[in-house]
Amino acid sequence: MTQNLTALSQNDDFLTRHIGPDESQTAAMLHTVGASSLDDLIQQTVPASILRGEMPLPAPQSETATLNRLRTIAAKNQVARSFIGAGYHGTITPPVILRNVLENPGWYTAYTPYQPEIAQGRLEVLLNFQQMVIDLTGLELANASLLDEATAAAEAMAMCKRSARKNKSNVFFIDNSCHSQTVAVLKTRALPLGLEIVVGDAETELASTPCFGVLLQYPATDGSVKALTTISAQAKAQDAMTVVAADIMSLILLTPPGEQGADIVVGSAQRFGVPMGFGGPHAAFFATRESFKRSIPGRIIGVSIDSRGNQALRMAMQTREQHIRREKATSNICTSQALLAIMAVFYAIYHGPEGLKTIALRINRMTGIFAAGLSQLGYTTNTAFFDTVSVNTGDASTSIADRAEAALLNLRRGTQQLGVSFDETTTTDDIEQLWQIFAGDKPLPSVSALDQSLGNMPGIPASLERKSSYLSHPVFHQYRSETEMLRYMNRLERKDIALNHSMIALGSCTMKLNATTEMIPISWPEFSNIHPFAPRSQVTGYLQLIDELEQQLMACTGYDKFSMQPNAGSQGEYAGLLAIKRYHESRGDAARDICLIPSSAHGTNPASAAMAGMRVVIVGCDQLGNVDIADLRQKAERHADQLSALMVTYPSTHGVFEEGIREICDITHQYGGQVYVDGANMNALVGLAAPGEFGADVSHLNLHKTFCIPHGGGGPGMGPIGVKAHLAPFLPSHPVFPVEGLDPQNDTVSGATYGSASILPISWAYISLMGGTGLKKATEIAILSANYIATRLHEHYPVLYTGRNGRVAHECIIDLRPLKESTGISEEDIAKRLMDYGFHAPTMSFPVPGTLMIEPTESESKMEIDRFCDAMIHIRREVGRVESGQLPADNNPLVNAPHTLADIVADWDRPYSREEGSFPVANLREGKYWPTVNRIDNVYGDRNLICSCPPIESYMAD
Known part of the structure; x- marks a missing residue:
């Protein structure tokens, strides 16, 4: 037989690597199920009314070609030195953690630890994470991570409202020193719940503003460091709770908020060894007092015993979670970043308290040297600081920032001030380069001379120096050498079952191959070392990749536009419902607030509807598990003037293709509602049917299911939403890095514009490798x-x-x-x-x-x-x-x-x-x-x- 290039190229066919059964195995399986071919099986299974034509996607690419193209795209990003701060900082991931956790399928392919007996390794690490957070915040209880700092603050606001039962105020006070993205997320979260956000100066206005809670930033977004005690006392006097958004590295040197009266402390653990990644994924932390243990959001890892009476770990108080309590839940199974929390606490274990203090002291000293040099150059800054100074630059702000940017030094821009934040990657060369930008023709100060002249912990008020101990548990002292660290991580990994061990047949969770080729790019500096608020001109590669991924997902779903902002499936549900809500309001239909949800729906569905300010009406199912169409029609007609949306999962949560899905969509539209199709089960649809073509208006996609981003032991996830054209104007935007074509004042559901952007190359690569x-x-x-x-x-x-x-x-x-x-x-x-x-x-x-x-x-x-x-x-x-x-x-x-x-x-x-x-x-x-x-x-x-x-x-x- 004559060979040709096509035949000889099949060895580089990714499709045969991703799909488990080969042709002979497929034939044997078809014989067992009684189908003559795959086409025959699909005709027997999927309603003919929803089958689609060919997807408009390119042909499959080889692994080599895919990586080469990603290299070309990544090269369009400029990896500048970032001094922007605002909750995102450069960091150094210890190579032993990079190689053996982030790049190790034994850690990143594991599932949420609902079966704790085979998850003792990651449960132990997450318990260590909780201990780290408890120690650093000065509070008594912590959860095992949330999505990001901004959404953690929003969860704190909701917890304050739940907990302050005697306080009838609907006002949540945000100090004007908080990060802009956090304020935006809180405003979005508050409005559907009927809460009022007041932003002002807590020192002068809180006492005269009745509220149920107050949020403070520590250190402030401009870098200043102030005591929290007085404001906490003022809040307590009016039966309000105090929430502090704290920088985790600063807590090594600063008096913990828990020792200053804070009731809740939130923040990001990103700078503990997790790259910025253009916004994520990062693990947020959340700590509170023991008395609020029944109200704390997120997962909590607790110590129990096994049947032999030996110590064992598990997720505690799961009865709070959405799959159980639905719209009355205080915890969400989707709001966790387990893999990133694991990386962050391994960073703390590897460095130990002494190593962390050395890092924090060095960051603070670099900041002090820089501030002292600016003073010699005639500039004024905040005098109390940890790692950030705001430089008073007046009308020269733009020109100075432009000069810095031209030298690939990114500063935080303001009209009369420029922010400069330092981190563990900062060098003395950076300081001298920055001085040169600010100095003009003036001679530069001397780093060594200033280093000799400064006292210990410059910028930190003596009254706020940390006195209490932290990380005293032996686990933070035993693994200093790389040998011992490697063995510890390996010992924990071997306690768990992940996809590198055996099949994980979890229904609704789609634990499929996370191919190595797809995973490789997340460690490239062109993707991992980018600040989410970097200048648009420096991130053209990211923007191209996101645009191409959007086009790919549109082809897969039949939708007209996507938002990549939601960084979990639950966030996608929430963002999609908000888009529906805004659409109705734009048409003068603000009264539409009824959400119809089948009784078979995912537990997150009613909870998301409640968060979006909707009233839930349950639609029954028949004995076969299908939506009861007669009941749907009756309830849609009864609530015709208030009907906002129907949330339906397709194929159904019961694992079947409902024949009446088009009719279900038509009924909802007939009575003025929008159709939300939960995309959790897209792995049964891609290439066969598209929700945007059979009647849906919006869906979220779990990229960590259908599109191969790994589950990471319970996070990261991504839940971008696709919408039809009429909903596109109401997609999320961002106040700091707006989405082009959208109003910057649109809802903001995550701290960064594109959510957990650094894992988006995984899905881009998967779709490119597979083709239509x-x-x-x-x-x-x-x-x-x-x-x-x-x-x-x-x-x-x-x-x-x-x-x-x-x-x-x-x-x-x-x-x-x-x-x-x-x-x-x-x-x-x-x-x-x-x-x-x-x-x-x-x-x-x-x-x-x-x-x-x-x-x-x-x-x-x-x-x-x-x-x-x-x-x-x-x-x-x-x-x-x-x-x-x-x-x-x-x-x-x-x-x-x-x-x-x-x-x-x-x-x-x-x-x-x-x-x-x-x-x-x-x-x-x-x-x-x-x-x-x-x-x-x-x-x-x-x-x-x-x-x-x-x-x-x-x-x-x-």
Whole structure:
């Protein structure tokens, strides 16, 4: 046979690397499910009324070509020296953390630790993060991270309102020293909730302004450092709470806000080793007093015990979260940045308190030297500072800033002042270059002379010098050498199951391949070392990449415009609903505030609607799990004058393609509403159907699901929203770096214009590598894999919901309630038993209690899917032995799962063998994963809430 270049090029075909089953495996799976081809299966599964034509996307690119093109785009960014500050700073990621955490799939492909027995490694690190935040803020309780400083401040505002029950004021006071992006996010969040924002001088105006809370910046956005005690006392006198947005590095040297009366302290941990990345992702922190533990937002890692009485970690008080409490939740499962929190606390562990203090002192001293030199040059600045000075430059502000920018030195611009912020990357050469910009023809000061003349901690008032200790727990003192740090990180990594170990078949979460080629660019300095408020001329590469990604996503969805600002799926929901709200208001329909939501919806849906100021009306579902169209029509007609939106997930949360989706959209439009299609299940649509074409007006996309940004153990995520043209004018913008073509006064939902911009190259690369044909093939294989699992398991477990022809979409729900009724074996028992087989459990009890929702994704090979199915079938046989009485209901491999090494080496008095307990199938002998703790007692953990690091002795074996 004659060969040609096309045939010889197939070895560089990314499509075959991303999609697990090869052609022969695909054929075998199709045979099992009873379909003659992929086209036949799709025709049986997806309603013909929504099938689309070919997506307008280029052909698939090779990995080499994709990286080369990304290099060309990245080169268009200018990596300037940033002195802008405003909550974003240059930092040095220790290489041992860069290589072994940020670039390590053992850390970045893990899922949210809902199954704590197989997540003890990252739970320990997140507990360390909480301890770090508690120590540095001077408060008693901290969560395990939020999205960014601005949204953390917004969460604090909401918590103040919830907690100050006796205070009837609706005013939240923001001191005018706060960062502009934080003020913008707070204004956006307050308006739908009926709260009033007052911005002013807290020192002179707070006492005469009744409010339920006040926000202060420490140090202020202009760099000045002031005591917080008086303002905190004034707030307390009027039964208001004090929130402080603090710089984490400054807290090494400054008196903590918690010691000055603050009730809540928020901020960003970015400068602890996490690159700026044009705005994110970064981990925010949130600390408060013990008395507010039931109201604190976000995840909290708590200490509990396992079934042997040994210490074990878990996420505490999950009953606060949106998938449980829905619109009444105080916590959001999507507002976490686990991977970045892990990096930040590893930075603190690596440097230790002494190393951190050295870094903070050096930053402060550089600032002092610079300020003293400016004084010699005739300029005045704030005299109290940590790392930032505001230079009084008058009418020369623009010319000085322009000269600096021409030299690739970025200052924070103002009309009469220029801000200059220093960080751990600052050098004495930087100081001399900056002096040259300000000096004109004057001789430059001497760095060494000024260094000799300055006292300790210049700019920090003696009364605000930190006296209290911090980071005293042994974990912050034991891992100074790279050898020990490497071993510690590796030891923790081995405690967890991530995608580099086995399939994670979580329904609704789409744990698919995060290809190495897609991940490589996030470490390039042209993407990672860019300030989010850098001049537009320096970020043409980023803007090109974002524009191209927008075009790609538009092709995938049928929408006309995208916003990349929301940095989580929950933020995308919120931003999309705000766009709908603004659209109605622009037409004089401000009274439209009813949001129809099916009872099967994601828990975040009603919570997002409540945040957007909408009233939720639940629409029923029929016995097959579909939206009850008659009930929808009745409620849409009843609320015709108030109908704002319908939120619907498609394919449904029940894992089926509803035949009536076009009718559902038409009914909503008929009665004046807009259709929000939750994009969580886009992995079943891309290339086959487009929400923007079958009737939806807006959707968010979980880029960390369908478009391959990894979950990172519970963050980062991205939730950009796509809209039809009539909603485009109402997309989010930003007061500091506006989106071109939008009103800068539009809503702002994240601290940075493009959210977590540095991870956007991942999705751009994925779409480029796959092309339109590859993306469609991925969707088809995802649907095939789910139907293959449903087919293999249906004789052993009932599949709860199916669509036309008995087909499921990209996930299926198996019903375990009959087994529980007959044997007492629960969905939790099966979830824990899967750990003994080396698997993370599917999604448990969502959306239906007593079920498991399974999503295999297109990236898993038939071999791995079969291994999972074999495990589930074997587990069913174990349940059968309980059913028949061969094993006691209270002492069997399921209720005792998971089994640890400690179980195997201890005395054994169980009615099944050690081998049955830990090696139930032969393939486990090739590479057994051992859970490090037994089943964790959730009730004990909530009744005995401990959210800081226990003494190091408690980690040691008896």
